Amino acid sequence: MSVAHTSRLRIEKHAGPHRTAHIENFPEPIHFGIHGGIKHFYQEKYGREITGPEYPATLDYMIAGVAG
Secondary structure, eight states: OOOOOOOOEEEEEOSTTOEEEEETTOSSOEEEOOOHHHHHHHHHHHTSOOOSOOOOOHHHHHHHHHHO
Protein backbone atom coordinates (compact mmCIF):
# COMPACT_ATOMS: atom_id res chain seq x y z
CA MET A 1 0.00 0.00 0.00
CA SER A 2 1.20 3.52 -0.74
CA VAL A 3 0.10 6.86 0.61
CA ALA A 4 0.24 10.19 -1.19
CA HIS A 5 -0.60 13.50 0.40
CA THR A 6 -0.46 17.06 -0.86
CA SER A 7 -0.19 19.72 1.85
CA ARG A 8 -2.30 22.75 1.11
CA LEU A 9 -1.32 25.80 3.08
CA ARG A 10 -0.66 29.50 2.95
CA ILE A 11 2.25 31.25 4.67
CA GLU A 12 1.77 34.78 5.95
CA LYS A 13 4.96 36.83 6.56
CA HIS A 14 4.97 39.29 9.46
CA ALA A 15 7.64 41.64 10.82
CA GLY A 16 11.04 40.08 11.42
CA PRO A 17 11.21 36.28 11.49
CA HIS A 18 7.53 35.78 12.44
CA ARG A 19 5.48 33.73 9.96
CA THR A 20 2.04 32.16 10.23
CA ALA A 21 1.06 28.94 8.46
CA HIS A 22 -2.62 28.50 7.61
CA ILE A 23 -3.09 24.79 6.91
CA GLU A 24 -6.13 23.45 5.08
CA ASN A 25 -8.71 21.79 7.39
CA PHE A 26 -7.19 23.23 10.59
CA PRO A 27 -8.96 26.24 12.12
CA GLU A 28 -5.99 27.62 14.07
CA PRO A 29 -2.83 28.92 12.37
CA ILE A 30 0.65 27.81 13.42
CA HIS A 31 3.16 30.51 14.34
CA PHE A 32 6.85 30.18 13.45
CA GLY A 33 9.72 32.42 14.41
CA ILE A 34 12.92 32.20 16.43
CA HIS A 35 13.88 32.07 20.09
CA GLY A 36 16.75 31.43 22.48
CA GLY A 37 20.06 30.44 20.91
CA ILE A 38 18.72 30.80 17.37
CA LYS A 39 17.67 34.37 18.08
CA HIS A 40 21.06 35.11 19.66
CA PHE A 41 22.88 33.65 16.62
CA TYR A 42 21.01 35.89 14.16
CA GLN A 43 21.40 38.97 16.36
CA GLU A 44 25.17 38.39 16.32
CA LYS A 45 25.22 37.59 12.59
CA TYR A 46 23.35 40.75 11.56
CA GLY A 47 24.62 42.98 14.37
CA ARG A 48 21.21 44.16 15.51
CA GLU A 49 18.59 43.29 18.08
CA ILE A 50 15.66 41.18 16.90
CA THR A 51 12.54 42.40 18.68
CA GLY A 52 9.04 41.02 18.95
CA PRO A 53 7.57 37.88 20.47
CA GLU A 54 9.46 34.61 20.35
CA TYR A 55 7.86 31.64 18.59
CA PRO A 56 9.01 28.07 17.98
CA ALA A 57 11.44 27.81 15.09
CA THR A 58 10.85 25.69 12.01
CA LEU A 59 13.53 23.37 13.38
CA ASP A 60 11.49 22.85 16.58
CA TYR A 61 8.48 21.66 14.58
CA MET A 62 10.63 19.36 12.43
CA ILE A 63 12.26 17.71 15.46
CA ALA A 64 8.89 17.30 17.19
CA GLY A 65 7.40 15.72 14.07
CA VAL A 66 10.23 13.23 13.62
CA ALA A 67 10.45 12.40 17.34
CA GLY A 68 6.71 11.83 17.74
